[in-house]
Amino acid sequence: MGSSATIAWSPCLLTSSFNPRITIIFLFCVLFPSALSGQVSSSISQNFTATYYDYIDTTGGFLASRDRSFQARIINPIPENRSFYLVVVHVSSGAIIWCANRNTPISESSEFQFSQDGMTLFNDQKKPIWSTPRNLAPVTSLQLLESGNLVMLDGANKTVWASFDFPTDVIVAGQRLKVGGSLVASQDGDLAEGMYSFVVGYDDAMLQWNGMNYWELSMSANRNANWAVEYMVMNYTGVYLMGKNGTQVVISIALHSSDDVVDDPSAFRIMKLDYTGAISVSKFSSGGSSKQEFETPNDSCRIPFTCGKLGYCANGGRCQCAPGFHSDPKTNSDPRTNNQICVPTDGSLALPGPCNGSQPNITNIKYSQLGVSVDYFSNDFSNPVLLYVNLTDCMNLCSGNCSCLGFFYSQGSGSCYVIKNQIGSMITKSSSPTNKDRLGYIKTIVVGTPTIGVVESKKSDFPVLAAILLPSSGVMAIAVIAFLIWLRRRRIKRRWSKSINSKLGRGNSLSAEEEMDFVSIPGLPVRFGYEELVIATEGFKTQIGSGGFGIVYKGTLEDGADVAVKKITCLGSQGRREFLTEIAVIGNIHYVNLVRLKGFCAHGGQKFLVYEYMNRGSLDGTLFRGERVMEWKERYEIALGTARGLAYLHTGCEHKIIHCDVKPENILLHDKSHVKISDFGLSKLLSPEESNLFTTLRGTRGYLAPEWLTSSAISDKTDVYSYGMVLLEIIRGKKNSSPETRSANSGTDSNRGNSQSSPSSVESGQRPIYFPLFALDMHDEGRYMELADPRLMDRVAREEVEKLVRIALCCVQEEPNLRPSMVNVVRMLEGVMPLGEPRIESLNFLRFYGRRFTEESRLGEDNEQNQPRLYRQPTGTNTSSSYNSLSYMSSQEVSGPR
Structure with missing residues (x-):
C-alpha cells in the first residue's frame, strides 16, 4: 500500500548533478514510489496511510525520533494471537513506553491514517476503532521527539496533542504525571488493561486494585513537605512528587546513593506499573545492560x-x-x-x-x-x-447487601x-x-x-451449646453464672440506651433497606452511632459555634480525639440517599487547607457531621475579638492558606465545588497558624424550599457577590468575590461594615470626590466609612498604609499592604469575568505571578454600597435591628442594579453547581 510520508533520507533527492547511476535511481523512484514506502521517517505529513505489511522490514516502524532512539511502530507482541498495536518503542531496550489501542487490537492488514483531523486506526472492515480527539485544531505533521513524546503539530508548529498526556503503564524521564493522572498495568503477556493502577493524588501517589488502595508511595519514600502535590516526575536522580508550582519536593525517592558512580548520561529510565501490581524504575544503559533501581511494594503479599x-x-x-x-x-x-x-x-x-x-x-x-x-x-x-456496633450488626448489614462478600470485625472498637x-x-x-x-x-x-x-447469620452471641456439652458440672455452673452476668449487663445497657434516647428524642432505628444504603454508596466516611455522639458531646452540652447549616458542638471520642460535631438543621425533606451521596463526595476531599470530615451520623430525621477539631476557633473570633493583635505574617499565611483551599475546591476536586459562603466564620485556625476552610460543599445539602433562605442566613451579609442578587449565574468567581471581602477584613482587622469614624479633615475621607456625601457627616467632621470603598480611594491615591490595621503600628511594610489590597480589589470587581481565578490569586500571593491591576470602572458599584452603609449608620443601632439583614434598595430609587430583593432568586441559583 502506498504512502506519502516525508522521508528523512531518500536516494530520490540525490540529483544535484548528472550521473547515470543516480538518474536510474531517480527514474525508479518516480515510477515505483511505493517501493520505498517502508522507510522510517522523522516527520509525517497529512494523508499518510500505513499497515504492518508496509513496514514489516523495519520491525513495523514508520516514524523515528531525531537520533533514532525511539520509533513509532505497529507491532504484534504475541505472534500466536495475531493482535497488532500502535506503540512507541525505545529502540535499544525494546521497552514499549506508550500504546494507542491497547484494548482494541488490529490485524496486520488494518490501516493507520494520519490526516488534518489527527490519527485514526481502522479495522479490517474500515471502521475506526481508535483515534485522537476530533475537536482539535487542524494538524499538519506528526513527529516523534527524542524524549519519546509522540506529538501532532499545527501549521505554526505548536503542539496540538501529545502522547505524554495520555500515559499507559509507563512514564519516562522528564515526563510528568499530573494529579488525577494514572498508569494502568497491562495484562500478563498482553497490552490490554489489567486490574492494577497507579494514581497520583493531592497528598500522595497510590497503588490500587479495582479502585481500592493497597500501597502508598510515601510508605517507600521520604515526605519532604506538606504542600499539595501537582505532578510526579522522574529524572536520573530520583522520582519526585512536586508542589508549589513545581518548586517544592513533597515526596521523593532517591535512585542513587552517595557512593554511586557517575551516571551514564545516555542511560534510559522508565517507571512502569507491572502486570503483577508492583511499580518499579529500571535503567537501561547504552551498553545494553539493565538494572532495576526501585520497586514497591517490597513484600509481594x-x-x-x-x-x-x-x-x-x-x-x-x-x-x-x-x-x-x-x-x-x-x-x-x-x-x-x-x-x-x-x-x-x-x-x-x-x-x-x-x-x-x-x-x-x-x-x-x-x-x-x-x-x-x-x-x-x-x-x-x-x-x-x-x-x-456488635458482630451481629455487622453480619446483618453484609447479609442484606448482595454486593457484600464478607467483612472484618474489630471487637475492641466495634468497627x-x-x-x-x-x-x-x-x-x-x-x-x-x-x-x-x-x-x-x-x-x-x-x-x-x-x-x-x-x-450463622443470626447466631447468638453466647455459645450456649458449648456450655451444655461441658463434662464438668463445676465448669457448667461457672458458665451459667457468666451467662447471667452477661445477660444482666446487656439489660442495663439497653435500659441506659433507652433512657438516653427518650431524653434526646431519638427516633426509631433505620430499616434494613436504609442500612443497605451505607454499603451501596461508595466512598462514605466513618459512620458514627448516635449514642456515640451523645456520649462524646456529653449530651450536646458545649456549643462552640453556629452558622447557616447548623449548630456546632465540641466532643471527645472514645480514643481521646477532639472533634467538632455539627448538627445539620437545614435539610428539611431531603432524601437520605441524596444526603449520603453528597457526604461521600465531601468526605473524600482531603487537603491541607480544608477541614477534614471524619464521619457522619444519619439517625432517623437527624443528620450530624463530625469534623476534625480546630482548637483556635474561627478567624472572626481571633481577628476581630482576640486578646492579642494578629501579626501581619500570620494574616498573610491565613490569606494564602484560604486561597489555596478555595483553589483546590475549584480546580483540584473531581467534582468542582463552589463554597457559596466564604466568610471569616468558615475559616478555622489551629496551632502553628494552620488555616482550614469549613462548610465547603454543604450548599448542595439544601432542599429546594430551603435554598431560597440561604442568603438570609446569619453572617452572610457583606460577602455576597453582586450576581447573587441578579439572574446572573453563580460560578467559582462568586467565591472569589467573597474571598476579596475577607481579605480586606484581614488587612483592616475589623469587619468591612463595622462603624469607624475618621476625621473629614485628615485626608482619609472614604467618599473623597463624591458630591453626594452626607451633609450632616461633613458638618460634624466625623463620618462612618465603608472599608472596601475606602480601600478603593486609598488605592487611587497610593496611600496603602492608611488601610493597615493601626494596631500593627510600624510592623508591616507598605509594599506588603499594597500587595494584599490590590489582590483584594481585583477579587471584588463587579464583573465576574474580570476577577482572577483562585489559582491565580494563589500565584499572586506566592509572588510567581505579577499583581493584577483592578479596573476602577468595575469597582464604582462600591460607592453605592458606601452610600447605603452611611445611610444605615445614621439610622442608629435600634433602627438597624429592625431592618432586613440583607442590602436593601434605597427608598425612592428605580434602579435595576445588584440590590434587588433576594426573594426572587431561584433555588438553583442559590444552591449553585458543584
Missing part, C-alpha cells in the same frame, strides 16, 4: 491478587487457601496462584454468585470465619463502614470493614495494635446439609 481469590499469602509469597477453604481439584487452576481455586471446606457451602438485582435470602447465608492471623489488604487503607464486589488475596495480620482483634468472615450460601464450624 501486599499485592491484592498475588494468590488469587481467597488465597492466603504468607512466608514471602507462598500461596495457600485461606482458613476454612481448600483448593478444589474439580476446578481449573487459577493461573495467578500456585494452587487450585479456593472453595469452602464445608461441602454444604458455596461462594455467592454475581448480583442479579434481587435481594439475597438471608436465611441461606452463613459465614466462614478466617483465622486470627488473617487480614485483608484494604483494611489498613479504608475506613470502617460502621463504628461501635466493621466490608469487602464488596470482588475478593482478593488474604495477608498475614501486621503487628499494629489497632488490628490485633480484627477477625474476618466470608459470606457463603448453603447448598446442602450444614456441618459444624460455620457462623
Whole structure:
C-alpha cells in the first residue's frame, strides 16, 4: 500500500548533478514510489496511510525520533494471537513506553491514517476503532521527539496533542504525571488493561486494585513537605512528587546513593506499573545492560491478587487457601496462584454468585470465619463502614447487601470493614495494635446439609451449646453464672440506651433497606452511632459555634480525639440517599487547607457531621475579638492558606465545588497558624424550599457577590468575590461594615470626590466609612498604609499592604469575568505571578454600597435591628442594579453547581 510520508533520507533527492547511476535511481523512484514506502521517517505529513505489511522490514516502524532512539511502530507482541498495536518503542531496550489501542487490537492488514483531523486506526472492515480527539485544531505533521513524546503539530508548529498526556503503564524521564493522572498495568503477556493502577493524588501517589488502595508511595519514600502535590516526575536522580508550582519536593525517592558512580548520561529510565501490581524504575544503559533501581511494594503479599481469590499469602509469597477453604481439584487452576481455586471446606457451602438485582435470602447465608492471623489488604487503607456496633450488626448489614462478600470485625472498637464486589488475596495480620482483634468472615450460601464450624447469620452471641456439652458440672455452673452476668449487663445497657434516647428524642432505628444504603454508596466516611455522639458531646452540652447549616458542638471520642460535631438543621425533606451521596463526595476531599470530615451520623430525621477539631476557633473570633493583635505574617499565611483551599475546591476536586459562603466564620485556625476552610460543599445539602433562605442566613451579609442578587449565574468567581471581602477584613482587622469614624479633615475621607456625601457627616467632621470603598480611594491615591490595621503600628511594610489590597480589589470587581481565578490569586500571593491591576470602572458599584452603609449608620443601632439583614434598595430609587430583593432568586441559583 502506498504512502506519502516525508522521508528523512531518500536516494530520490540525490540529483544535484548528472550521473547515470543516480538518474536510474531517480527514474525508479518516480515510477515505483511505493517501493520505498517502508522507510522510517522523522516527520509525517497529512494523508499518510500505513499497515504492518508496509513496514514489516523495519520491525513495523514508520516514524523515528531525531537520533533514532525511539520509533513509532505497529507491532504484534504475541505472534500466536495475531493482535497488532500502535506503540512507541525505545529502540535499544525494546521497552514499549506508550500504546494507542491497547484494548482494541488490529490485524496486520488494518490501516493507520494520519490526516488534518489527527490519527485514526481502522479495522479490517474500515471502521475506526481508535483515534485522537476530533475537536482539535487542524494538524499538519506528526513527529516523534527524542524524549519519546509522540506529538501532532499545527501549521505554526505548536503542539496540538501529545502522547505524554495520555500515559499507559509507563512514564519516562522528564515526563510528568499530573494529579488525577494514572498508569494502568497491562495484562500478563498482553497490552490490554489489567486490574492494577497507579494514581497520583493531592497528598500522595497510590497503588490500587479495582479502585481500592493497597500501597502508598510515601510508605517507600521520604515526605519532604506538606504542600499539595501537582505532578510526579522522574529524572536520573530520583522520582519526585512536586508542589508549589513545581518548586517544592513533597515526596521523593532517591535512585542513587552517595557512593554511586557517575551516571551514564545516555542511560534510559522508565517507571512502569507491572502486570503483577508492583511499580518499579529500571535503567537501561547504552551498553545494553539493565538494572532495576526501585520497586514497591517490597513484600509481594501486599499485592491484592498475588494468590488469587481467597488465597492466603504468607512466608514471602507462598500461596495457600485461606482458613476454612481448600483448593478444589474439580476446578481449573487459577493461573495467578500456585494452587487450585479456593472453595469452602464445608461441602454444604458455596461462594455467592454475581448480583442479579434481587435481594439475597438471608436465611441461606452463613459465614466462614478466617483465622486470627488473617487480614485483608484494604483494611489498613479504608475506613470502617460502621463504628461501635456488635458482630451481629455487622453480619446483618453484609447479609442484606448482595454486593457484600464478607467483612472484618474489630471487637475492641466495634468497627466493621466490608469487602464488596470482588475478593482478593488474604495477608498475614501486621503487628499494629489497632488490628490485633480484627477477625474476618466470608459470606457463603448453603447448598446442602450444614456441618459444624460455620457462623450463622443470626447466631447468638453466647455459645450456649458449648456450655451444655461441658463434662464438668463445676465448669457448667461457672458458665451459667457468666451467662447471667452477661445477660444482666446487656439489660442495663439497653435500659441506659433507652433512657438516653427518650431524653434526646431519638427516633426509631433505620430499616434494613436504609442500612443497605451505607454499603451501596461508595466512598462514605466513618459512620458514627448516635449514642456515640451523645456520649462524646456529653449530651450536646458545649456549643462552640453556629452558622447557616447548623449548630456546632465540641466532643471527645472514645480514643481521646477532639472533634467538632455539627448538627445539620437545614435539610428539611431531603432524601437520605441524596444526603449520603453528597457526604461521600465531601468526605473524600482531603487537603491541607480544608477541614477534614471524619464521619457522619444519619439517625432517623437527624443528620450530624463530625469534623476534625480546630482548637483556635474561627478567624472572626481571633481577628476581630482576640486578646492579642494578629501579626501581619500570620494574616498573610491565613490569606494564602484560604486561597489555596478555595483553589483546590475549584480546580483540584473531581467534582468542582463552589463554597457559596466564604466568610471569616468558615475559616478555622489551629496551632502553628494552620488555616482550614469549613462548610465547603454543604450548599448542595439544601432542599429546594430551603435554598431560597440561604442568603438570609446569619453572617452572610457583606460577602455576597453582586450576581447573587441578579439572574446572573453563580460560578467559582462568586467565591472569589467573597474571598476579596475577607481579605480586606484581614488587612483592616475589623469587619468591612463595622462603624469607624475618621476625621473629614485628615485626608482619609472614604467618599473623597463624591458630591453626594452626607451633609450632616461633613458638618460634624466625623463620618462612618465603608472599608472596601475606602480601600478603593486609598488605592487611587497610593496611600496603602492608611488601610493597615493601626494596631500593627510600624510592623508591616507598605509594599506588603499594597500587595494584599490590590489582590483584594481585583477579587471584588463587579464583573465576574474580570476577577482572577483562585489559582491565580494563589500565584499572586506566592509572588510567581505579577499583581493584577483592578479596573476602577468595575469597582464604582462600591460607592453605592458606601452610600447605603452611611445611610444605615445614621439610622442608629435600634433602627438597624429592625431592618432586613440583607442590602436593601434605597427608598425612592428605580434602579435595576445588584440590590434587588433576594426573594426572587431561584433555588438553583442559590444552591449553585458543584
